Amino acid sequence: MAVLHVAEEELALVAAIRELAQERVKPRAAAIDHSGQYPWDMKELLAQQDILAMPFPIEYGGIGASEQAIVAAIEELSRCCATTGLILAVQQLGAMPILLAGNAAQKRQYLPKLASGEWLSAYGLTESSSGSDAAAMQTMAVRKGDVYILNGSKRFITNGGLAQVNSIMAITDRAKGTRGISAFIVERDYPGFSVGRIEGKMGIKGSQTAELIFTDCVVPAENLLGHEGDGFKIAMMTLDRTRPGIGAQALGIAQGALDLAVEYAKQRVQFNKPIAENQGIQFMLADMATKIEAARLLVYNAAELIDRGEKHFSHYSSMAKMYASDIAMEVTNDAIQILGGYGYITEYPAERMLRDAKITQIYEGTNQIQRLVIARALLTGL
Numbered sequence: 001m002a003v004l005h006v007a008e009e010e011l012a013l014v015a016a017i018r019e020l021a022q023e024r025v026k027p028r029a030a031a032i033d034h035s036g037q038y039p040w041d042m043k044e045l046l047a048q049q050d051i052l053a054m055p056f057p058i059e060y061g062g063i064g065a066s067e068q069a070i071v072a073a074i075e076e077l078s079r080c081c082a083t084t085g086l087i088l089a090v091q092q093l094g095a096m097p098i099l100l101a102g103n104a105a106q107k108r109q110y111l112p113k114l115a116s117g118e119w120l121s122a123y124g125l126t127e128s129s130s131g132s133d134a135a136a137m138q139t140m141a142v143r144k145g146d147v148y149i150l151n152g153s154k155r156f157i158t159n160g161g162l163a164q165v166n167s168i169m170a171i172t173d174r175a176k177g178t179r180g181i182s183a184f185i186v187e188r189d190y191p192g193f194s195v196g197r198i199e200g201k202m203g204i205k206g207s208q209t210a211e212l213i214f215t216d217c218v219v220p221a222e223n224l225l226g227h228e229g230d231g232f233k234i235a236m237m238t239l240d241r242t243r244p245g246i247g248a249q250a251l252g253i254a255q256g257a258l259d260l261a262v263e264y265a266k267q268r269v270q271f272n273k274p275i276a277e278n279q280g281i282q283f284m285l286a287d288m289a290t291k292i293e294a295a296r297l298l299v300y301n302a303a304e305l306i307d308r309g310e311k312h313f314s315h316y317s318s319m320a321k322m323y324a325s326d327i328a329m330e331v332t333n334d335a336i337q338i339l340g341g342y343g344y345i346t347e348y349p350a351e352r353m354l355r356d357a358k359i360t361q362i363y364e365g366t367n368q369i370q371r372l373v374i375a376r377a378l379l380t381g382l
């Protein structure tokens with residue numbers, strides 16, 4: 001069994017989250033998927049239990065959890081409901097630019113309300129014509145006195161319109177390429193900020209994915225993160241640290257599918273015996289479990305490298321996210337096969353798990369992009 005290298009208290013916290021997820025989150029998952037509404041009750045639960053406080057330092061109202069504990073928490077929540085696991089993952093994603101590059105005043109202003117769960121955060125990098133090629137963004141930020149004026153839009157933003165705090169990347173100097181991109185904290189209430197289309201989706205249906213529109217949006221100059229031109233670096237450093245969380249979401253979905261398949265195989269009788277007594281089914285279950293364990297080792301390893309403050313870890317984050325999401329697709333597909341017709345119908349959660357798993361191969365960089373990151377590290381010797 002993959003081991004978390006964390007203190008006893010964090011192991012106890014993860015065990016408590018596992019229990020909470022099984023008791024309080026799992027019974028809600030089907031209804032969240034069915035309604036497609038953001039699960040405010042789940043957000044409140046995570047806030048009350050200090051789970052949303054995990055990614056934040058104690059001095060800013062958080063509980064300063066290790067990355068290993070955070071990925072384990074995302075895994076346990078996603079094992080029961082991928083949308084609920086994403087609430088924690090995105091709270092960390094949207095806040096990470098502030099955690100990494102915010103000054104003391106910015107941290108004091110924003111982190112406590114994110115740690116308590118009073119406010120949600122979002123991360124705005126993608127635009128309608130720039131996804132994998134994020135540097136091709138068009139949103140502009142022009143300095144006018146003591147404010148920046150933002151014009152443009154962001155597409156596919158998780159928590160878009162729900163988040164009070166948005167970490168937004170925009171161009172401040174087009175001639176400088178990636179070094180002309182800057183990062184800003186943009187509050188939802190700033191003049192010129194509006195929400196465009198809200199996407200209908202295949203999975204993670206309770207998570208809101210929206211377009212953010214900036215029309216002469218007025219952002220105080222003190223909301224610049226770091227210096228002008230730091231934005232692309234901040235955006236990439238953020239993803240390096242949050243991709244293991246998406247790996248953990250995928251891992252949790254896969255584990256939930258295996259749990260289901262094992263239980264089902266033990267009780268489903270065909271040809272006068274449980275289907276689990278067939279070696280063909282046993283081999284499928286064994287392969288599913290082995291892939292999950294391999295993915296868990298990669299996810300824990302990437303998180304541990306982050307906890308240790310390793311410098312060159314980004315390809316390990318990519319491996320964790322890529323492998324865990326690829327096997328989540330395989331394992332959820334196999335779970336459907338083991339449930340047969342019952343796997344295909346919406347009465348059972350197997351089909352939801354497959355739909356939820358698919359996004360983990362796409363967001364925070366598609367798995368093709370993760371392979372580019374890994375290959376670059378190999379070829380440059382990092």
Ligand SMILES: Cc1cc2nc3c(=O)[nH]c(=O)nc-3n(C[C@H](O)[C@H](O)[C@H](O)COP(=O)(O)OP(=O)(O)OC[C@H]3O[C@@H](n4cnc5c(N)ncnc54)[C@H](O)[C@@H]3O)c2cc1C
Pocket residue numbers: 122123124125126128129130131132133155156157158159201209359362363364365366367368369
């Ligand atoms: C539900 C959802 C939530 C999201 N949440 C957020 C969010 O909170 N914040 C945010 O900023 N973004 C978010 N995204 C955006 C997401 O990160 C992008 O969709 C993703 O990075 C891919 O970009 P794209 O969709 O434009 O695809 P494209 O970049 O157009 O890619 C299309 C295909 O081409 C492949 N491809 C592209 N370039 C290469 C290459 N060089 N080599 C090989 N293959 C390549 C891709 O892998 C993919 O298969 C979200 C997306 C979704 C669907």
